[in-house]
Amino acid sequence: MKLTRNFKTIFKTLIAVVTVSVVFAACSKDRIEPQQVAGLSIIMAYPDTLSLDFIVDQTRVNDAKALNxxxxxxxxxxxxxxxxLGITKRNSNKLLMSENFNLKSGVGYSVFVIDTVKENTKKFLLTEDDLTAPAADKAKVRFINLSKDGGSLSLGIHDAETDLFTNKTFYEYTTFADVNPGESITFDIxxxxxxxxxxxxVKIEKGKIYTIYAKGLQAAAIDSLKLGAAIYTHK
Structure with missing residues (x-):
């Protein structure tokens, strides 16, 4: 299975079309057929020192670098x-866990790896990503609580009177909200x-889409795995 990494570009170019498609040459030289696609972004949010691989069906998608x-x-x-979708230890063929997900054409998804223990029910979190453009001169942000023992968490901009999002427990996430861009913004969880x-x-740029998530464990013995926050841009 061939995997490519330009879904966001395709989505932005064809946002007015009902289904997103890429074009590929069929067996006949003069025949071109549209192929529907879904987009999948992968985030390793499991607070551990393991080196892992991510598997889509039978394909390892991170051959060049471990998923830490x-x-x-x-x-x-x-x-x-x-x-x-599944997880193995680095360069292993034995799945630690896997789960089936139905992906819809023209939709971008983020999948968060949050556990590798088979007995735990919450192993992945799959979200649909709203990749439509923010309002004029705005950015878009959402918040996800991925800290198992972090409690019910809110996200706000430092010194702002009201929070952006409030009281999200582990595994809960918000919709995207428009925010003002800025060169140096501090977010408080x-x-x-x-x-x-x-x-x-944090530099927040107009026209861009961000996810901020709480990560790690309050009770972690290793500093790098303790409760913290991360941000990424959807691209």
Whole structure:
């Protein structure tokens, strides 16, 4: 299965079309057929020191580099329909876990790896991503709580009177909201108005789409795995 990484570009170019498609040459030299695609971005949010591989059906999608904590793979183009997503240890063929997801044509998704223990029910979080452009002179942001023991968390801009999003428990996420761009914005992640962690000095650019998520564990023994925050741009 061939995987390519230009779904966001395709989506932006063809946003007015009902279905997103790429064009590929069929067996006949003079025959061109449209092929529907879905987009899938992969984020490693499992707080561990393991080196992993991500599998789509039978294909390892990160051959060149291990999928370590905080790693991200930008949108891959996948055929729509039922896709089996899985995790293995680095360079292993044995699945630690896997799950089937139905991907719709023309839709961008983010899948977060949040556990590798088979007995735990929440292993992946799959979200549909709203890739439509923000309002004029705005950016778009959403918030996801991926900290198992972090409590019910809110996201706000430092010193702002009201929070952007409030009281999201583990595994909960918001829709995208328009925000003002800025050269150096500090985001606070809070529980009951007490700041638990911050994301300082972030450049938010107009026209771009961002996800901010709480990550890690309050009880982690390793500093790099403790409760924190991360941001990425949808591209």
């Amino acid at each position: 904590y905080n790693a991200k793979i930008d949108y891959l183009n996948l055929f729509p329909g039922t896709r089996r 809070k529980e009951n108005n007490a700041v638990k962690t911050t994301l300082p000095n």
